Amino acid sequence: QVLLQESGPGLVKPSETLSLICTVSGYSISSGYFWGWIRQPPGRGLEWIGSSHHTGDTYYNPSLKSRVTISIDTSKNQFSLRLNSVTAADTAVYYCARITSRSRHEYWGQGTLVTVSS
């Protein structure tokens, strides 16, 4: 059973960096697949942030690419999200997911709300 769990600060100040970690259990990240992040602003739809493979192959949403870094730590079976220079528009529930094939997000974390506010 593949389980994902997001963790990180629930409150980030404007202009600072949002950092989240997704801990995976029940599957070794180094065995394959892409691992990604998706967010959902309050009351709105899903927005794909990006994904990464343990080999280093990484894809980002073009609208966020200049501010986003997704990295993988196979020793801890975790992957992380860093989003720079945040504004109130980055307030959202952030989900991590295992991506089986391109856009087939098969397993999801429960999500974590991050609020950007001073």
Next chain:
Amino acid sequence: QSVLTQPPSASGTPGQRVTISCSGSSSNIGSNTVNWFQQVPGVAPKLLMYSNDQRPSGVPDRFSASKSGTSASLAISGLQSEDEADYYCATWDDSLNGYVVFGGGTKLTVL
């Protein structure tokens, strides 16, 4: 604005059949497979359909999906109250370096 276009809302009565459309372009739906997600408010999305028309284990066969050209659709037959949720389509877009695009979501109300 979402890259994939879905109607913002849909509705039906118990037992009815409803369909939700998802419109894209040649760089996304036209050249890649489509997946559908179901999201109950306050809960993480759940993979509902994948590879255009495949159901993951545990998804009732009341749910079906198809793709034609640059459009896709999700159908729910024998509508039940527990089907009330938000539904999203998603696919890969080949433009730029490639990335995943979601539809704006359709809120399904069971009357």
